[in-house]
Amino acid sequence: MRNTADVVVVGAGWAGLSAAQALSQRGRDVVVVEKSRGPGGRSATRREAGWAFDHGAQYMTADSAPFQEQLSHWRELGLVATWTPRIAVIGPRPDTLGTPRQPNDRTRWVGVPGNNAVLKHLASSQRVLYRHRVDQINRLGDRWQIDVSIDQQTQRWEAKHLILTAPPQQAAALLGHNHEFYAMLTDHPMRPCWTLMLGFRSVQALDWDAAFVNEGPLSWICRQSSKPGRDGEAWVVHASADWSEAHLEDEPTAVAEAMWKAFQQAGRLGGSLPDAHFLHRWRYAQSAQALDVGHLSDPANGLWIAGDWCHGNRVEGAWLSGLEAALSLAD
Numbered sequence: 001m002r003n004t005a006d007v008v009v010v011g012a013g014w015a016g017l018s019a020a021q022a023l024s025q026r027g028r029d030v031v032v033v034e035k036s037r038g039p040g041g042r043s044a045t046r047r048e049a050g051w052a053f054d055h056g057a058q059y060m061t062a063d064s065a066p067f068q069e070q071l072s073h074w075r076e077l078g079l080v081a082t083w084t085p086r087i088a089v090i091g092p093r094p095d096t097l098g099t100p101r102q103p104n105d106r107t108r109w110v111g112v113p114g115n116n117a118v119l120k121h122l123a124s125s126q127r128v129l130y131r132h133r134v135d136q137i138n139r140l141g142d143r144w145q146i147d148v149s150i151d152q153q154t155q156r157w158e159a160k161h162l163i164l165t166a167p168p169q170q171a172a173a174l175l176g177h178n179h180e181f182y183a184m185l186t187d188h189p190m191r192p193c194w195t196l197m198l199g200f201r202s203v204q205a206l207d208w209d210a211a212f213v214n215e216g217p218l219s220w221i222c223r224q225s226s227k228p229g230r231d232g233e234a235w236v237v238h239a240s241a242d243w244s245e246a247h248l249e250d251e252p253t254a255v256a257e258a259m260w261k262a263f264q265q266a267g268r269l270g271g272s273l274p275d276a277h278f279l280h281r282w283r284y285a286q287s288a289q290a291l292d293v294g295h296l297s298d299p300a301n302g303l304w305i306a307g308d309w310c311h312g313n314r315v316e317g318a319w320l321s322g323l324e325a326a327l328s329l330a331d
């Protein structure tokens with residue numbers, strides 16, 4: 001059997017699913033190939049032992065009219081809601097991107113019941129192949145040959161057009177060093193983030209729901225149940241980009257210990273240990289340099305590249321980038 005599509009999209013995060021939706025709406029035959037078990041990428045929701053953690057993106061903001069309209073539409077469908085947490089600011093250090101962080105400076109949106117809600121909704125109307133990892137891509141004549149692995153098996157796809165939405169270093173590895181975009185993608189500064197997820201069986205009462213932390217190892221703390229539609233006492237703790245970079249290859253137990261201590265200090269919590277904890281390392285968490293190119297394209301070779309890093313470094317930019325790549329392809 002030949003696996004063919006007009007467009008293959010690599011990645012079922014915001015950029016990939018926004019591109020796939022825009023292309024399907026224009027009658028294109030699209031297949032999304034995703035290496036994980038579900039949609040979301042860096043906006044996935046992790047479920048463990050009864051707790052649910054938004055362990056990547058915490059909330060969405062909207063500066064552009066198209067994304068504001070989308071959020072209103074998704075709110076009508078019950079997929080997103082605004083979130084008005086009590087936010088503390090701990091420590092004086094300014095944010096590394098230079099944007100002073102204020103607790104109540106903007107409207108914050110979250111997915112309901114998890115931050116992957118919209119992504120699941122978008123994916124449900126697309127052909128998405130989960131647990132399919134793209135290992136290699138080759139341009140042969142006017143088509144892409146895309147080699148995919150699923151567990152121990154391999155599969156070959158052919159497509160006229162390809163949209164890559166993996167983080168830039170991963171997209172570069174697929175493209176290979178001969179491609180004109182290779183150096184730009186490889187060199188684009190993406191910063192890491194260690195994430196500690198804490199599950200408690202009893203309520204951890206604090207006088208805030210979330211905190212920007214500007215000192216020590218941490219940068220953000222959030223009580224998940226303060227977001228609409230969640231229950232269970234789950235907390236997400238992010239280390240700062242500087243600290244994550246310095247401790248990127250450390251033993252996970254040492255990382256968890258240091259972050260737990262910092263969390264206790266920040267929350268002035270007593271000795272109550274979490275009933276469960278989980279750790280995740282985002283090697284390419286967020287772009288350190290907000291580009292505004294929208295997307296990249298090499299139309300002569302049927303190639304488009306999209307992702308948050310092409311359009312700021314947040315969810316809104318990822319969604320816009322995927323949309324812009326799709327519109328350029330469909331032109």
Ligand SMILES: Cc1cc2nc3c(=O)[nH]c(=O)nc-3n(C[C@H](O)[C@H](O)[C@H](O)COP(=O)(O)OP(=O)(O)OC[C@H]3O[C@@H](n4cnc5c(N)ncnc54)[C@H](O)[C@@H]3O)c2cc1C
Nearest residue numbers: 011013014015035041042057058059134166307308314315
């Ligand atoms: C810790 C953290 C906190 C953040 N906080 C916020 C926040 O509060 N607000 C905000 O707006 N943004 C935040 N962000 C950024 C936000 O998560 C991203 O901007 C957005 O999710 C990026 O979407 P994307 O589609 O561009 O990329 P991704 O979400 O990375 O999607 C790429 C997809 O490609 C898949 N993939 C990669 N390689 C392959 C392959 N070879 N084969 C198949 N599939 C592949 C990946 O599995 C992934 O699903 C945060 C990110 C992190 C990590």
